[in-house]
Amino acid sequence: LAKTTQPISMDSYEGQEVNITCSHNNIATNDYITWYQQFPSQGPRFIIQGYKTKVTNEVASLFIPADRKSSTLSLPRVSLSDTAVYYCLVRGSGGYQKVTFGTGTKLQVIP
Amino acid sequence: DAGVTQSPTHLIKTRGQHVTLRCSPISGHKSVSWYQQVLGQGPQFIFQYYEKEERGRGNFPDRFSARQFPNYSSELNVNALLLGDSALYLCASSLRLADQETQYFGPGTRLLVL
Numbered sequence: 001l002a003k004t005t006q007p008i009s010m011d012s013y014e015g016q017e018v019n020i021t022c023s024h025n026n027i028a029t030n031d032y033i034t035w036y037q038q039f040p041s042q043g044p045r046f047i048i049q050g051y052k053t054k055v056t057n058e059v060a061s062l063f064i065p066a067d068r069k070s071s072t073l074s075l076p077r078v079s080l081s082d083t084a085v086y087y088c089l090v091r092g093s094g095g096y097q098k099v100t101f102g103t104g105t106k107l108q109v110i111p
Numbered sequence: 112d113a114g115v116t117q118s119p120t121h122l123i124k125t126r127g128q129h130v131t132l133r134c135s136p137i138s139g140h141k142s143v144s145w146y147q148q149v150l151g152q153g154p155q156f157i158f159q160y161y162e163k164e165e166r167g168r169g170n171f172p173d174r175f176s177a178r179q180f181p182n183y184s185s186e187l188n189v190n191a192l193l194l195g196d197s198a199l200y201l202c203a204s205s206l207r208l209a210d211q212e213t214q215y216f217g218p219g220t221r222l223l224v225l
Contacts, residue, residue: 041221043219046215049213101152
């Protein structure tokens with residue numbers, strides 16, 4: 001099982017770009033990398049998913065280097081409402097059954 | 112389109128009691144999973160159901176059980192409640208069972224066991 005490691009917390013000022021890096025040294029060939037955002041007392045919200053290189057959607061970008069041993073979630077111009085916990089997941093064969101969310105990264109956006 | 116819905120939103124029980132939590136997946140989604148999230152930790156996988164059959168079980172005691180109905184909604188049952196069962200219980204649905212399928216989470220049910 002691919003274990004992920006993320007910083008426990010990060011602070012950023014409003015309007016800045018935030019990059020959260022996740023380490024997954026044991027990622028397997030068929031594993032996907034998925035990021036979720038969670039606000040207090042709410043369910044996690046899907047942000048983005050990727051397998052390699054770069055994926056971009058309307059809210060974030062995901063950068064995955066060639067060796068896939070890490071990934072970086074990039075949030076452009078964060079606002080106060082982006083204050084949340086961000087989880088990096090690696091999952092492959094067995095889907096979410098073998099996923100442990102971990103403790104995530106607590107992002108605090110400062111005015 | 113409605114997302115994943117869960118009921119009730121909050122629940123208070125006492126030790127030894129039984130609880131039933133309910134989940135309605137996104138329309139068209141056939142897979143439902145349940146997670147337990149204790150304060151300060153990430154969600155932990157409990158069960159996954161697909162087409163009314165259990166397809167996966169996490170490391171939880173037999174006090175936890177679930178089922179999925181023909182309309183793909185699901186119930187999570189917990190018997191003989193313990194104080195440690197106090198948590199946010201999350202339901203997630205996905206279209207299929209495929210490994211790369213994205214799961215979409217509901218708002219959760221906050222259970223407090225006294």
